Amino acid sequence: MKIIHSADWQLGKPFARFAPTVRAALTEARFDAIDTIGAAAAQAGVQHVLVAGDVFDTEGPEDRTIVQALSRMNRHACRWWLLPGNHDFARNGGLWDRVRSRAGAGVRVLTDAAPVEIEPGVWILPAPLIHRHTLNDPTHAFEQMQTPGATLRIGLAHGSIRDFGSQMESQNQIAPDRAQRANLDYLALGDWHGALRVNSRTWYSGTPETDRFHSAETGHVLMVDIQPGQEPTVTPLRTGRFTWLVRDWLTNDLPAFTIECDQFLAQTDPSTTLLQLSLAGIASMSDRIAILGRLENDIDHRLRYLDVRADDLVGRPSPDDMAALAMEGVLGAAATSLEARIAQGGQDAATAKRALERLFIEYNREDTV
Structure with a gap:
């Protein structure tokens, strides 16, 4: 059984710090990643793509964002399994009702914490988030989930295995040995934006399109080959533009x-x-x-x-720079005075350095006119 494991699409992310042309390109790339994933699934003969939360950047995206996402997914023959995460958590009358009302047969939304048989003997155990933050382990119920006749049990969840550098209390924290405790053949996780191996049966896929600086191993999905009684084979596939x-x-x-x-x-x-x-x-x-x-x-x-x-x-002006400035009368005298203040150090040195630089810039600007 092969699946593609993805997460953290965060469609509709505003990228507010960037100019409009850059924002538009980054936004479009996130939608294009859906087509890249669908093409990879077709090439590998994969029937199921599991998206482990944060499909959307907020739980109230614009209709255009929803329609664009679904139209991209509907282009491909694979089935898409979408899990609510902390950015797009599930609530009655909210985002996921809007998605269901527009989704085709190939898109399934997992808003209930109940196992779903996706192929004979192959079960997904979902842990949808119904709040942005919870102090309880969202995967705790996996251990009690019944999957009659199961040959493969695949967990799908969104949360933190560890505190990723935050000084705040960890939210949505998942036990690192959950796959072993719940007899899972594979646990597909979202929340961490880089591809990350927790253990042989537990992975974060990361976001399929990088969305920030200082992010490692982003811009991937995971191709996962799962066989009963064996450790899964996990292969990262580059999807980011x-x-x-x-x-x-x-x-x-x-x-x-x-x-x-x-x-x-x-x-x-x-x-x-x-x-x-x-x-x-x-x-x-x-x-x-x-x-x-x-x-x-x-x-x-x-x-x-x-x-x-x-x-x-x-x-700092070179001797030649200073010699050229010295020929400029008042400018030269000002430059010499600023040089002396810089050499003295103290609180005024940084200001004097900036003033000298500005003086030299203006001198060169006039010299080129």
């Missing part, structure tokens, strides 16, 4: 930056890359201006998105 990268570059001059920049462009697809770039180093003022100019006037236009953090790239 966009790559979200975080880079820290140490650079002290324009030539070194140019090499780093050209190598990065050669190794990526700029049109599908979102980059958060932190720069550090000590460069001449003219080099710092040129570096930031390359990023603003070239790289930013090539990439899907660029976020530059350059506070740690310190720009």
Whole structure:
């Protein structure tokens, strides 16, 4: 029995921090991922796709979001099993009633904590969330669920196996040995956005389309081959279009930056890359201006998105820079005074550095007019 395990589609995610063109591209990619999953299922002969919660980003998405999702799923011959998660939890008269009213025969919503036989002897044991947060283990009922004649028991749940770095009390926490306790052949989990092996029978699939920086192993679904009495074979399949990268570059001059920049462009697809770039180093003022100019006037236009953090790239005028400024009378005197304040250190040094940089920028701007 092969299934595709997915989760955390979060359709309708607003991506409010981005410009409209970027938001539109990221939104469309999340819907396109449904087609990618459906095509992968057809190629592998998989009949069932299990989505372990957070299909939608909220429990009140727009009708357009619901219709777009269902129309994508209905294009494919596989059956889609959708579980409410903490973002799209189940409530009477809510989202999932709206989904059911529009869904075709190939889309099944699992809002009841009751086992469902999807093939002869193959049962899904769902743990839908009916609230955003619960202090109880949503999979506890698996141990009492009866599955007559079962050859395979597959759990489907949404929650945390561990505290993923949060200092808050863990919510929707699932026992790490639930698969063993409930005699599950496989436990398909959602909530963690990266593909993650908890144990041989328990996995997070992660989100099929990356949606944030600092996320590892995202942009995948899991192809799971489950045989009675054997450990499942789990194979990640790449589904994501966009790559979200975080880079820290140490650079002290324009030539070194140019090499780093050209190598990065050669190794990526700029049109599908979102980059958060932190720069550090000590460069001449003219080099710092040129570096930031390359990023603003070239790289930013090539990439899907660029976020530059350059506070740690310190720009100081070179002797040649200062000599050129010294020829400018009042400007030269101001630059010399600011240099002295920087050398003295103290609370005014950072302000003086920024003022000197601005002075040099304006000087160069006038020089090029």
